[in-house]
Amino acid sequence: MGMEIERRFLVTADGWRGQGETRRLRQGFMCVEPERTVRVRVIGDQAWLTLKSKISFVSRYEFEYPVPLADAETMLDVMCALKIEKNRTRIERDGRVWEVDEFFGDNSGLVLAEIELPDEDTPFDRPDWLGAEVTRDPRYTNAHLAGHAYAGWSAEERARILD
Template sequence: MAREIERKFLLADWSWREEVERSDRLVQGYLNEEGGASVRVRHNGRQAFLNIKSRTLGISRDEFEYEIPMADAERMLDHLTCGPVIDKTRHFVRRDGLLWEIDEFHGANDGLVVAEVELEHEDQAFERPDWLGEEVSHDPRYYNVSLVKKPYSQW
């Protein structure tokens, strides 16, 4: 079984931009509203994925991800999503052996920037970069599935 152990943080400043090794524009939408899992489709313009995550919010969740044809993803995003799509730029930063994914949101979530890091286990120690701010791993407002229903601009 696939397990995602991920922590989310706000950013203290913009100095992380100096460390970005690459960036991808991502578009994603959710295919369900209820139940024990969120099902989303996402693409970066080159590859597309179907992702299923347990609805349990927190640091550790079940997660399954499968690559799908780009045409299928575009059709799902155009015709099958529940609510608006999430539009964001994901920046990749490597620091002390960890890959940080920093999501800079657009559209109704413009102004929100969140850093995520995947860990091997929940208690894994890691060095906090200077640009890291408050941890929001347990705040459901910062989960993409929540941002579809109540965008950052409505807080």
Template sequence: MAIEIERKFLVRDDGWRTGADAGTRYRQGYLTGMPGESGLRSSVRVRIAGDRAELNIKSAELGIRRLEYQYEIPVADAEEMLDRLCIGHTVEKVRHHVRIGRHLWEIDVFGGDNAGLVVAEIELAREDEPFERPDWLGEEVSDDPRYYNVYLAAHPYRTWQ
């Protein structure tokens, strides 16, 4: 069983950029698991990250600990799924990596319908694992469903009030 322990935060300012890599462009969409679906137990996502593609299945519970399974798939298949099978909006972002102490942070700078949103994520080995909080880190949103990519595909950031 694959478990993901991940915490999400808003980003306060651009201070993270000084230690960041060049980033990788992501395009992703959902085949199922959109908010509001009855009996929702998981989301199924297709993603292209740079020159790689994957199918991802995550349990639908809210919080920092969830089941997660990832499988590499051909990029051409992923492109066709994104163009023809996905529901909701496609989520576009550039993901940057920043090392702080012994942890690797993922900074997602959203584009398209979610432009203006910047979220930092950190994966942990344990829910209570301590980590260094950089100055650019803002409010924690791990328990706020609006900041999950599946929600952004159904309710883009530009439509929030």
């Protein structure tokens, strides 16, 4: 059974730039509900269909399957009303992998970092470019951002971190 345990943070400094490999991602959502999401993701010439189901704010079941690129492109065009684009930079640091997502379009200006962990309570060192943790704030999930773009948030909404 697939399990994803990750923590998410705002990125408040540019110290991550120039580290790791950066790739462009396009993803669309077929189902966005509080307890589950279904998405299709394209990176370069590869594509995946992913199903997620919430266990806690930090953990969720995750099942991911490769799909033909042409099928994924059709799914994005025909089946996904909610879409996002971003660059993802994978950075290895202290034996862990950080994924820094820099969003485009209506989510431009938002940069988030995620770290996947083997357990919810696993300690890790925080890079100095991290800001507030937003793991428990559902507004910062990709599924939410696809339908509620960061550009539409007020200054008060951006400053308020739900915990």
